[in-house]
Amino acid sequence: MRPSAKCLSAPRSEIRTMFSLAAGYPDALSLGIGEPDFPTPEHIREAGKRALDEGRTKYTPNAGIPELRRGLAEKLSRENGLACDPERNLVVTSGACEAIMLSLLGLVEPGDEVLVPDPGWPNYYGQVHMAGGTTVPYPLLESERFHVRAERIAPRITPRTRLLLLNSPGNPTGAVTSPEELREVADLAIRHDLTVISDEPYEKFLYDGARHLSPASLPGMAERVLTVNSFSKTYSMTGWRVGYIHGPEEVVTELVKLQEGMSACVTACAQWAALEALRGSQDCTRVMVEAYRRRRDLLVEGLNRLPGVHCILPEGAFYAFANVEALGSSQEVAMDWLRRGRVVVVPGSGFGPHGEGYVRLCFAASEDTIREALGRLAGILG
Numbered sequence: 001m002r003p004s005a006k007c008l009s010a011p012r013s014e015i016r017t018m019f020s021l022a023a024g025y026p027d028a029l030s031l032g033i034g035e036p037d038f039p040t041p042e043h044i045r046e047a048g049k050r051a052l053d054e055g056r057t058k059y060t061p062n063a064g065i066p067e068l069r070r071g072l073a074e075k076l077s078r079e080n081g082l083a084c085d086p087e088r089n090l091v092v093t094s095g096a097c098e099a100i101m102l103s104l105l106g107l108v109e110p111g112d113e114v115l116v117p118d119p120g121w122p123n124y125y126g127q128v129h130m131a132g133g134t135t136v137p138y139p140l141l142e143s144e145r146f147h148v149r150a151e152r153i154a155p156r157i158t159p160r161t162r163l164l165l166l167n168s169p170g171n172p173t174g175a176v177t178s179p180e181e182l183r184e185v186a187d188l189a190i191r192h193d194l195t196v197i198s199d200e201p202y203e204k205f206l207y208d209g210a211r212h213l214s215p216a217s218l219p220g221m222a223e224r225v226l227t228v229n230s231f232s233k234t235y236s237m238t239g240w241r242v243g244y245i246h247g248p249e250e251v252v253t254e255l256v257k258l259q260e261g262m263s264a265c266v267t268a269c270a271q272w273a274a275l276e277a278l279r280g281s282q283d284c285t286r287v288m289v290e291a292y293r294r295r296r297d298l299l300v301e302g303l304n305r306l307p308g309v310h311c312i313l314p315e316g317a318f319y320a321f322a323n324v325e326a327l328g329s330s331q332e333v334a335m336d337w338l339r340r341g342r343v344v345v346v347p348g349s350g351f352g353p354h355g356e357g358y359v360r361l362c363f364a365a366s367e368d369t370i371r372e373a374l375g376r377l378a379g380i381l382g
Contacts, residue, residue: 014350174314
């Protein structure tokens with residue numbers, strides 16, 4: 001038996017590499033994996049249990065249970081300004097990860113070029129590779145607070161460019177691209193007839209007055225944008241694996257066909273729990289956002305006290321992207337902090353060429369963990 005060339009050539013995520021290395025250091029403190037440390041809220045867990053007790057353990061429609069799709073349509077209209085027919089414009093997926101994979105499989109032909117943010121989530125590279133496309137990174141610069149800028153994208157558009165991938169609030173930078181900047185990007189997409197995948201799982205995590213805007217809500221964009229989102233971060237439901245895609249009917253109906261071959265449907269009880277997340281109290285998300293804001297301030301202030309480290313204040317998500325160029329390569333710094341400080345971070349090089357010289361730290365960890373990690377780093381850096 002031999003693995004395929006596509007499998008052998010698929011890039012490996014540096015996030016998972018560091019996660020595996022950290023297993024060799026039982027006393028290590030992890031600021032690596034991007035996962036909320038809060039439990040799934042009780043009312044959501046209870047809805048999942050209730051669904052099991054009611055026998056909701058069978059296959060569901062490929063596109064998801066009608067009740068959840070109706071709830072999502074209401075949410076998208078109310079919060080994102082998107083017109084949505086739950087029967088025609090939505091498919092429920094196994095997290096945002098499957099949503100992006102389905103979208104790429106449904107849109108990309110072999111050899112098509114896909115514009116991806118650099119630095120950006122590592123899985124974009126692997127997923128474009130699996131879909132048969134070619135990634136073309138566009139730079140996000142610290143001097144521009146890592147915002148997506150149309151003038152950085154435009155020179156990388158060629159006759160083979162098929163698709164533009166956007167992520168705001170962003171992973172790994174925590175950047176929130178402004179509505180004005182997104183309008184310029186939208187104008188660029190319209191001029192060049194680009195399709196857009198907008199990856200929005202951190203939409204609720206905003207600080208200091210930052211505003212989230214779904215590109216699909218802009219004039220002329222509804223027919224060319226697939227909006228991807230997830231329950232994983234907003235409701236601390238990472239293990240439940242519920243996400244969704246919103247988009248034009250002619251594409252979404254085809255993606256539902258692909259869903260049949262990927263996983264048939266999302267776990268039934270998880271879909272009912274997700275419906276409760278949408279329609280129940282939203283206090284849980286507000287509590288998380290306020291906690292993350294405090295942790296962000298604590299982490300960034302501490303990082304900026306360390307010799308050779310500089311970190312701008314992220315506007316969203318729960319990541320700090322710290323400049324460590326003065327200390328060595330991002331890989332060297334990440335390994336040094338793990339071996340000598342027992343602190344797990346992710347080298348910026350794992351997020352694309354423009355991530356070199358940075359490390360990503362996740363502040364979805366307790367304040368005690370962050371203080372202890374900062375103390376350890378201070379101990380090894382002086």
